[in-house]
Amino acid sequence: xxxxxxxxxxSNEDPIKLSGATFSALxxxxxxxxxxxxxxxxxxxxxTLAGVFTKSSTQSASVKxxxxxxxxxRNRDDEPYAILVNSGNANAFTGQKGHDSVQYIMESLxxxxxxxxxxxxxxxTGVIGEDLPYKKIIAVIPKLIRxxxxxxxxxxxxxxxxxxxxxxLCHKKIKLNDDIVTIVGxxxxxxxxxxxxxxxxxxxxxxxxxxxxxxxxxxRSSCEKTFNSITVDSDTSTSDMVLVAATSKVNMSTIEKxxxxxxxxxxxxxxxxxxxxxxxxxxxxxGASKLVEYQVVGAMSDSSARKIAFSIANxxxxxxxxxxxxxNWGRIVMAIGKSGERIEQERIVIHIGQxxxxxxxxxxxNYDEESTKKYMRxxxxxxxxxxxxxxxxxxxxxxxxxxxxxxINADYRS
Amino acid sequence: xxxxxxxxxxSNEDPIKLSGATFSALxxxxxxxxxxxxxxxxxxxxxTLAGVFTKSSTQSASVKxxxxxxxxxRNRDDEPYAILVNSGNANAFTGQKGHDSVQYIMESLxxxxxxxxxxxxxxxTGVIGEDLPYKKIIAVIPKLIRxxxxxxxxxxxxxxxxxxxxxxLCHKKIKLNDDIVTIVGxxxxxxxxxxxxxxxxxxxxxxxxxxxxxxxxxxRSSCEKTFNSITVDSDTSTSDMVLVAATSKVNMSTIEKxxxxxxxxxxxxxxxxxxxxxxxxxxxxxGASKLVEYQVVGAMSDSSARKIAFSIANxxxxxxxxxxxxxNWGRIVMAIGKSGERIEQERIVIHIGQxxxxxxxxxxxNYDEESTKKYMRxxxxxxxxxxxxxxxxxxxxxxxxxxxxxxINADYRS
Numbered sequence: 001x002x003x004x005x006x007x008x009x010x011s012n013e014d015p016i017k018l019s020g021a022t023f024s025a026l027x028x029x030x031x032x033x034x035x036x037x038x039x040x041x042x043x044x045x046x047x048t049l050a051g052v053f054t055k056s057s058t059q060s061a062s063v064k065x066x067x068x069x070x071x072x073x074r075n076r077d078d079e080p081y082a083i084l085v086n087s088g089n090a091n092a093f094t095g096q097k098g099h100d101s102v103q104y105i106m107e108s109l110x111x112x113x114x115x116x117x118x119x120x121x122x123x124x125t126g127v128i129g130e131d132l133p134y135k136k137i138i139a140v141i142p143k144l145i146r147x148x149x150x151x152x153x154x155x156x157x158x159x160x161x162x163x164x165x166x167x168x169l170c171h172k173k174i175k176l177n178d179d180i181v182t183i184v185g186x187x188x189x190x191x192x193x194x195x196x197x198x199x200x201x202x203x204x205x206x207x208x209x210x211x212x213x214x215x216x217x218x219x220r221s222s223c224e225k226t227f228n229s230i231t232v233d234s235d236t237s238t239s240d241m242v243l244v245a246a247t248s249k250v251n252m253s254t255i256e257k258x259x260x261x262x263x264x265x266x267x268x269x270x271x272x273x274x275x276x277x278x279x280x281x282x283x284x285x286x287g288a289s290k291l292v293e294y295q296v297v298g299a300m301s302d303s304s305a306r307k308i309a310f311s312i313a314n315x316x317x318x319x320x321x322x323x324x325x326x327x328n329w330g331r332i333v334m335a336i337g338k339s340g341e342r343i344e345q346e347r348i349v350i351h352i353g354q355x356x357x358x359x360x361x362x363x364x365x366n367y368d369e370e371s372t373k374k375y376m377r378x379x380x381x382x383x384x385x386x387x388x389x390x391x392x393x394x395x396x397x398x399x400x401x402x403x404x405x406x407x408i409n410a411d412y413r414s
Numbered sequence: 415x416x417x418x419x420x421x422x423x424x425s426n427e428d429p430i431k432l433s434g435a436t437f438s439a440l441x442x443x444x445x446x447x448x449x450x451x452x453x454x455x456x457x458x459x460x461x462t463l464a465g466v467f468t469k470s471s472t473q474s475a476s477v478k479x480x481x482x483x484x485x486x487x488r489n490r491d492d493e494p495y496a497i498l499v500n501s502g503n504a505n506a507f508t509g510q511k512g513h514d515s516v517q518y519i520m521e522s523l524x525x526x527x528x529x530x531x532x533x534x535x536x537x538x539t540g541v542i543g544e545d546l547p548y549k550k551i552i553a554v555i556p557k558l559i560r561x562x563x564x565x566x567x568x569x570x571x572x573x574x575x576x577x578x579x580x581x582x583l584c585h586k587k588i589k590l591n592d593d594i595v596t597i598v599g600x601x602x603x604x605x606x607x608x609x610x611x612x613x614x615x616x617x618x619x620x621x622x623x624x625x626x627x628x629x630x631x632x633x634r635s636s637c638e639k640t641f642n643s644i645t646v647d648s649d650t651s652t653s654d655m656v657l658v659a660a661t662s663k664v665n666m667s668t669i670e671k672x673x674x675x676x677x678x679x680x681x682x683x684x685x686x687x688x689x690x691x692x693x694x695x696x697x698x699x700x701g702a703s704k705l706v707e708y709q710v711v712g713a714m715s716d717s718s719a720r721k722i723a724f725s726i727a728n729x730x731x732x733x734x735x736x737x738x739x740x741x742n743w744g745r746i747v748m749a750i751g752k753s754g755e756r757i758e759q760e761r762i763v764i765h766i767g768q769x770x771x772x773x774x775x776x777x778x779x780n781y782d783e784e785s786t787k788k789y790m791r792x793x794x795x796x797x798x799x800x801x802x803x804x805x806x807x808x809x810x811x812x813x814x815x816x817x818x819x820x821x822i823n824a825d826y827r828s
Contacts, residue, residue, distance in 0.1 A: 409734035
């Protein structure tokens with residue numbers, strides 16, 4: 001079902017398109033001089049829009065602006081939407097000046113498009129605390145609008161990169177009754193990644209017809225199991241945002257009731273797109289060399305399982321052991337213990353891949369260190385912990401902790 | 415007031431001694447073959463003993479044994495105490511076998527000393543999940559007891575090291591009315607260090623006369639402000655323990671009432687010894703090159719201030735910026751924001767040393783990047799955050815995050 005973009009697209013391949021959405025990207029020299037750092041998504045009249053935002057209490061001016069629009073969402077059929085995104089500057093902790101910058105830019109963009117200010121949204125990613133050079137952005141808005149095209153979605157996915165080493169883009173087609181529906185998503189993020197959104201932006205579009213209420217609900221629940229279930233370094237950004245738009249271009253009846261049986265299919269596809277993007281973010285985690293899926297089952301509750309899973313996934317000692325390809329499972333035990341969640345040592349069964357590591361509160365009788373070591377040389381790992389107490393489950397994804405992470409973050413100002 | 419041991423003692427200096435306590439250390443080849451890895455502290459009849467233990471739910475068999483003795487403490491004047499400590503093996507997550515090992519060792523030690531099993535305590539530090547070679551320990555107990563001497567406290571401080579690069583030992587003398595009282599402490603720990611105790615062992619002894627009840631109370635409160643206010647990597651160990659003994663050798667009236675005016679002086683000295691040891695642990699943090707004091711004031715409560723302080727001190731992005739000597743204060747803002755604690759951006763004032771960094775929700779008008787950069791080259795740093803909302807305060811200590819940490823932990827199995 002899923003489709004993962006190849007990292008370098010051959011020029012003779014068809015570009016990804018989505019009916020009802022056009023794209024534009026260019027270099028506004030916000031921070032970078034040699035690459036696009038500003039992009040625009042234009043969503044035709046009739047689109048609905050949903051969003052989820054960082055829970056940080058130091059969220060950026062751009063987040064505050066866009067959040068307000070989603071929170072006060074009102075259905076109207078007469079206007080398009082536009083989403084403007086810049087990289088190189090987070091416009092976070094920039095005081096009143098930061099809010100003013102957003103006002104000026106949104107005024108200019110809505111004016112140039114001839115739509116109301118409540119129809120333009122903004123996202124920003126990059127350095128915290130530096131004033132956004134809003135004049136540079138305003139100066140290129142006419143050119144940005146002129147550049148709108150069905151074919152530039154990949155250019156947009158590149159314009160939002162910061163420490164990302166490659167763009168993240170994926171799409172899929174599904175059938176809802178007899179209608180073929182497309183979903184396309186692009187994302188960025190590789191550091192400051194932790195639950196409750198991270199330095200992570202994702203924009204997902206579908207041509208399905210779906211009410212904002214249902215779209216918002218599905219966005220929130222899918223985010224929880226995907227973008228909010230990954231961690232690179234346990235740090236949470238000021239700037240995160242996931243926006244999901246439905247352009248309504250497919251000639252179908254609107255999905256607007258909770259009982260609509262098409263919701264299941266659509267929701268599965270949305271979650272699958274989000275998961276693909278989320279895992280690409282972890283895979284491209286700063287300095288990461290391995291992607292680890294942590295599965296916790298048998299906990300007292302799902303939320304208890306989640307806490308234990310994140311306690312393991314975020315532990316620097318677990319992460320360095322994974323970098324060193326050392327099946328040092330004692331550190332997993334330590335991380336379970338520090339989670340504060342209810343456990344009984346004798347009941348915990350730890351698996352690394354197919355290898356059973358612990359049983360009866362100690363190393364398993366048949367533990368095979370050589371086979372476990374061999375498994376840990378893989379790039380994609382699965383660590384499963386059965387708490388053995390209840391039915392609570394959770395699955396989160398993390399990466400390892402390498403010298404490269406230190407290099408990137410002791411030098412790069414992000 | 416405080417006194418910090420020089421790292422290499424000259425041989426003509428008097429060894430540190432404490433009336434009523436004798437010490438012994440030797441190599442039992444538990445893991446290391448070329449250094450002492452087992453030590454014994456013997457406390458004369460009349461001593462009282464207090465303790466604080468890891469909150470981990472995967473705590474070691476040694477922790478469980480010693481905790482039980484402290485929790486069921488009963489005053490008796492007819493027996494000494496003994497504390498046996500090994501490095502190289504944590505005896506954690508070793509199942510029933512781990513508990514049996516402790517039983518055999520405690521039986522052997524109490525038998526050889528001719529005292530009851532409730533008078534012998536044990537602590538262990540090292541690898542998790544490997545069976546403790548208890549027979550090796552039992553074999554050397556007679557030799558260990560024969561070696562007891564007033565002068566071997568430094569040897570003991572070396573025997574408990576794991577990834578520590580130097581032993582941690584300090585002492586001080588204070589006056590309580592007309593009586594001169596000595597306090598001596600030794601500690602180990604450099605990784606898996608986080609609040610709620612860490613791979614951290616500390617043994618503190620005084621010759622004062624003080625009831626167990628008062629001693630336990632002071633131990634708990636002093637730990638909170640010292641050992642439980644440090645972090646190296648946010649990981650919490652299975653094995654931590656702080657034991658404080660009072661040998662009662664000073665000819666003074668017993669401190670046994672909460673109203674005793676000598677408590678203040680004694681408590682200050684105890685806290686100062688614990689703080690010295692705690693900071694040495696951070697300074698010797700795995701791969702650490704800097705010691706950072708994080709002071710949060712003006713929060714809604716002390717506990718809110720503490721959460722914010724630890725959110726900053728544990729942030730990998732803050733820690734790598736400190737390693738890179740980069741005044742990337744945006745990451746401090748991010749860490750405040752992800753703490754989940756109540757703040758108002760406009761009220762936050764961040765100081766790095768004497769430099770005021772932020773005011774009115776943005777960079778301070780007079781922010782001097784050059785001067786801040788220069789300050790960050792120091793080894794000991796102070797970062798102060800005024801939340802500007804209430805009277806809540808907290809002070810915690812952390813270190814930076816360097817490539818060396820990754821090196822140590824991707825290779826060493828701790």
